[in-house]
Amino acid sequence: WLFQTLAVGLVLAIEGLNTAVEKIADFIHPDYHEKIGFIKDIAAGAVFFAAVTALLVGAIIYYPYIAQ
Structure with missing residues (x-):
């Protein structure tokens, strides 16, 4: 959960800076x-x-569950 939250927060923070x-x-x-x-x-x-x-983080986390 930590890495997912960090990845989502990173995207939202960068989007705020972009705006x-x-x-x-x-x-x-x-x-x-x-x-x-x-x-x-x-x-x-x-x-x-x-x-x-963030997509790569999600893929790394969920790949083992999807691959089964």
């Missing part, structure tokens, strides 16, 4: 800007990596 980065970027430069778009893409990529990590 904050996007809102700050929109506040600073409301129109489209190439560099702001790149910053938002990096923040979204961090969420993706956190989600993939």
